[in-house]
Amino acid sequence: MTVRMSKPWASLSRENIAGLGAHMGVYEVQDSSEHTVFIGYAGGKSLFGLRGELERELGRLGTGHRFRCEVNTQYMTRYKELLMVHQADLGELPRDNRDSAPRLGRLRPE
Template sequence: MALRLRLDKPWQPLTAETAARLPGQLGVYQVADSRGTIVYIGQAGARSPFGLRSELQREVAERPPGHQFRVEINQQYRTRWFELLMVHQADHGSLPADNARNPPPNLGRLSPS
């Protein structure tokens, strides 16, 4: 079985309705613009009151219409968040635009195939 590093779930429209249907579980998520360019990779951790639902509701409030998202429920959300950031950096040569404004400290390097 091959290890899947990239988050490849289908995109959903970033709206109040879709965010409200998300579970209150821990995990990671990606936000993309209308063209599918990932602009942010986030995590819903222990400080998110309602997990992924809270984080995506915040994203809806902060972003203009037309964005999309995808999520992955994951109890090891912090490790998975770092992994997704490193994969994006390896694939594109940089972090997503909104992560680059406040990069996590000591992000390692990953060479996915």
């Protein structure tokens, strides 16, 4: 199993978000330059799960972004793992995670 998210990217739009369920999981948001700008999660307290979190991201960022997500009940572990992979690959956290990221360890993905 790879530690990087491998799901395909989809346009961050109301139509694509509407098809998501109210599941717990993790997601990545990418800008039009194909840079990951945010990695987030939908936890047990998230209203409408992944759908609700991505609707919030659409409201915050507007159109012109893409997303991908994974349903995962171990969302907090997976969230931290994705942040560590991003940091290992690019040397920094995504732009919108820099001020609010949890304490992270180091990961050396192969």
